[in-house]
Every structure is written in C-alpha cells, then in structure tokens.
Amino acid sequence: MTLFLTDTDVRATFDWGEAIAALRSAYSAPPDEARFPARSIARGEGLWLRTLSGVPGDGSPMGAKLIAASTRNRLASYLIPLFDQETVELTALLDGHSITGYRTAATSALAADVLAPPGPLRAAVIGSGFEAQNHVRALAAIRTLSAVTVFSPNPASRLRFTRELADLNVPLATADSAEAAVDGADLVICAARSRDEQPTLRTAPPGTTIVSIGSTLPEQREVGVEVVAQATVIVADMPDEVDHDTGDLIAAKDAGVAFADKLVPLADVVAGRTAGRPAGRPDAVVLYKSVGSAVQDLAVAAMCARRAAELSIGTTLPVTLSPVPK
Structure with missing residues (x-):
C-alpha cells in the first residue's frame, strides 16, 4: 500500500532530532557517487522541472524529489516518491515543500x-x-x-x-x-x-x-x-x-x-x-x-513516512503501482 502525506501531515510527523539522526546515518554510508547523480533540470518557456534522485547506501527507501515550477505564474509544486529497496514497491508519496526547508x-x-x-x-x-x-x-x-x-x-x-x-x-x-x-x-x-x-x-x-x-x-x-x-x-x-x-x-x-x-x-x-x-x-x-541534495530529501522524507505510519497520520491510497518482473 502507498501512504500519501500532505504538507500538513509532514509537519505533524517531523522531528528535528530524528531528522538529524537519519541524516547522520545517510552521510555515514560508504561513499558511492553512482547512488546520488547530479540533479537534472528540464526547461520550457517560463517552466522548469528539476529532479534529484538517489539510492541511499544505508538501505533506507530510494526515490526522488521532483520540483515543478512556473516562473511566469510564480508557482511551484514538490513531490517525493519513496520506493522500498528490496521490493521496489511505491511505499509513500509526500508533499516535499516543508521537507525542503527542514532538511x-x-x-x-x-x-x-x-x-x-x-x-x-x-x-x-x-x-x-x-x-x-x-x-x-x-x-x-x-x-x-x-x-x-x-x-x-x-x-x-x-x-x-x-x-x-x-x-x-x-x-x-x-x-x-x-x-x-x-x-x-x-x-x-x-x-x-x-x-x-x-x-x-x-x-x-x-x-x-x-x-x-x-x-x-x-x-x-x-x-x-x-x-x-x-x-x-x-x-x-x-x-x-x-x-x-x-x-x-x-x-x-x-x-x-x-x-x-x-x-x-x-x-x-x-x-x-x-x-x-x-x-x-x-x-x-x-x-x-550547502546547495541541497537528494541525500537530505530522502533521509528526511523516509523519517517522516516512518513516523506517519507509527502515528497513523496520512492517507492510504486505494490503488498503487504494482512492480513487474524484468
């Protein structure tokens, strides 16, 4: 099942001490540049979509942060999907707005x-x-x-x-x-x-x-x-x-x-x-x-998703993605 967390849900589950502990674990993992590639950005007229992706070396969920922005309308949306590293199931979708500031x-x-x-x-x-x-x-x-x-x-x-x-x-x-x-x-x-x-x-x-x-x-x-x-x-x-x-x-x-x-x-x-x-x-x-990185986004997002499950916060989606054999 996939858990969806709104920005309000993220704020309700966030904890500074646990976030710092999650980041310490993420940054202590063995170095591997392939796990966190450089961010990419696609551009249109007055639009851009930035992607920060990663596969954490400490076994916590892999995923990405997507930022969709309209410079002409002065609007932006943040989305973080998380996938289990063993089953590649989509475990959570989070509004990433507050996570960006917290991380x-x-x-x-x-x-x-x-x-x-x-x-x-x-x-x-x-x-x-x-x-x-x-x-x-x-x-x-x-x-x-x-x-x-x-x-x-x-x-x-x-x-x-x-x-x-x-x-x-x-x-x-x-x-x-x-x-x-x-x-x-x-x-x-x-x-x-x-x-x-x-x-x-x-x-x-x-x-x-x-x-x-x-x-x-x-x-x-x-x-x-x-x-x-x-x-x-x-x-x-x-x-x-x-x-x-x-x-x-x-x-x-x-x-x-x-x-x-x-x-x-x-x-x-x-x-x-x-x-x-x-x-x-x-x-x-x-x-x-600091310029920010997927290491930070994913560590904090995973911490929020875990706490949300423990505290029964968020919405379980009625449908989700099904991993397929490859």
Missing part, C-alpha cells in the same frame, strides 16, 4: 555539530525568515545554545524572529548590523538573500564555524571573498556543485583565491574519513557551504 536546516545542524568545537555555542544568525528560524530550532535539538543574536535589515523582522523562537528558552538578542551580530560568536548562520547579491558576511572572527545556505546559483552571493580566503577548511554537501555553481566560490576564483585543496565532502567528515576542524587550531575558520 536544509537539519543538515546544517549536523554539519555544525561535527565542525564546531564541543560545548555550548554562541550563534549569530544573518537572516530572520523561515530558513533562519528553522536553523536555530535544528541547532537547539543537537547542541546547547548559550546565546543567539540575529541581524536582518528590518528591525520588525528581527523582533518577530525573537518572538517566534521564544519557546526554545534560549537567550535571544538583536543586532543592528551583521558585524555586530557575529562579534563574539562561535557559529555564524547565513540564511538570508542579500540585497543586490552583495555578500552579507564579509569577514569571520577567528575560530568561527560558518554555515552558508543562501548562495546556490552562480548569480547569488552570501559570504565575501575574504571569508573564503580565511577558511582553513570548506566543507560542502555537494562539492562539485558548490565549486562550480555557487556565486561565492565563483567570485573567489575570479579574485584569485585558491581553495581546491581545502574543499572536502560533508560525508567524509560525518563518516570520520576526513577531519573537519583542524586539530590544534582553535583560531581556524571552517566554512560549510
């Missing part, structure tokens, strides 16, 4: 956990919207936050951010600039689209761990060339795409900043194959760059 923040929290020094973290957040708030919630599920300071250009948005997260019982403060927000921070979360595609973070204090999720296309900028140059290690969820398709690293190349020898996959750090934060370098700046 980004949960993966960032996993990256921060393996890259930041042990102990409570003083976090600075540049951005105050949905992604920024999700990142704080994800981090609070895995690490103790001794303080969180937020900056966004609109003072009302900063205050709304503190109200929305008041239930976490974490000390929350606002700052009038990005520089003031990151002063004294151990961890910096960049989660805001910049104005005119100018970097929102131009320098990093020594010893900080930086999470950057807002530059996923060549024309987008989030961290300055100086930050890329400062970084001792650059950890990427999809190294090739981060290298070639993000405006931050394209700008760094154009400025003559060499970083190829310090770019490492997140999977290697999570699995312990590569060190993330250099030993004996408390002043080292470590940068995590």
